[in-house]
Amino acid sequence: MNKNELNPDASPQAAFGARLRSLREACGWTQEALADRTGYSSVHVSAVENARKPPTLRFSRDLDRAFGIEGADTFERQYREIKHGSLLEGFPEYVNFEGRAVEIRLYEVGVIPGLLQTPEYAATLEADAVRRAAITPEQAEERVELVSRRQATIARAPAPLIHVVLDESCVRRPMGAPTIMDAQFDRLLKFAEMPNTLLQIAPFKMGARRPFSLPVTVLTMADRAIMSYAESAQRGHLERDGGSVVPILTAYHQLQAEALSQAASVAMIEQLRKGSP
CATH class of the missing domain: 1.10.260.40 (lambda repressor-like DNA-binding domains)
Incomplete structure (x- = not known):
């Protein structure tokens, strides 16, 4: 043969x-x-x-x-x-630092970020990538598992401070069946109640006052070193030069100042969960 x-x-x-x-x-x-x-x-x-x-x-x-x-x-x-x-180039390196950071600040557009996704939301997101032949079913399963492992970051002791600003598109965009979005909204509300977290929504009406047009993450490590992570269509880039990261951190503070308060953000999510516009 x-x-x-x-x-x-x-x-x-x-x-x-x-x-x-x-x-x-x-x-x-x-x-x-x-x-x-x-x-x-x-x-x-x-x-x-x-x-x-x-x-x-x-x-x-x-x-x-x-x-x-x-x-x-x-x-x-x-x-x-x-x-x-099978992951975006640069992302595995970022995950390694994310798991050791004492403070995580992230801004996301279009989808709920991995640290806050329910398993069902994550699976629905990856299933669409399989449908588009961007990844294999096995790779989709592994990515969902990676989401679960990353979320252990939130539960570790001592827990990091996690600041999350979601563009309004993250909560307006339906993902899968209504039950999946209901569970995801519940997950966001529980996240907002945690003592080490802050959840805000950047509403559409911010317009040009939104300092970022793409997702960005800023990590603070135990030695107070800061680094940022951003992605293009081809790769992820981890920036560890403090001089380059400080302007991003400053812009993030400006984003938080313009975004809805956590109370107003929670109110918006609760309205969406009830089916109200």
Whole structure:
């Protein structure tokens, strides 16, 4: 039986598949034999080997158990490198700092930010990306899981101070069924009640007084160092030069001063939850 030639340099996913085939053949196992050891079908093993399907976290861990691989060079580590490849360039680096920040200030446009999303809202958002063939279903599932892990930032002790300003479009834009938006509105209201948070809405009527046209995040670290994060269509950029971040922080303070108070913002969300304009 002829087998496809694998080019591990073609992509990280191809490198994963080539390594999998090499180890499997070194053990003298067929794809069927490996499938029996991992609980997957031989078709699935073949698809991953030939880079027709991306590996999942569970499959990678099952491979490590089947081959007895431990330490730094596991399939799980290789999988996580591929997973980061499905995220916007620069975003994994930002998430690392986000998880250690003592203060998080963020401004979002169009969608509820990940730190405040319910699982259902996040899943609906990623399902649309799958529909557009922008990502695979497996990558969508991993992104939803990442949202959950990031939200542990809010619950850690000591908790960071989190300032959130949402453009009005975030709460006006429907996402999925009405029940999904109802649950998301409840999530926002509970967030506003937390002792370490501040939630504000930048209303449409702010017009030109809105200092940002795109989402932006400013982090303050334990040593009082500040950094900002912003995204373009191609990549995310983490700015760690204080001289460049200070003007962004100043603009953020101006945004907060012009935005609705938390009480007025909560009132708007409650009206939307009731179906009022």
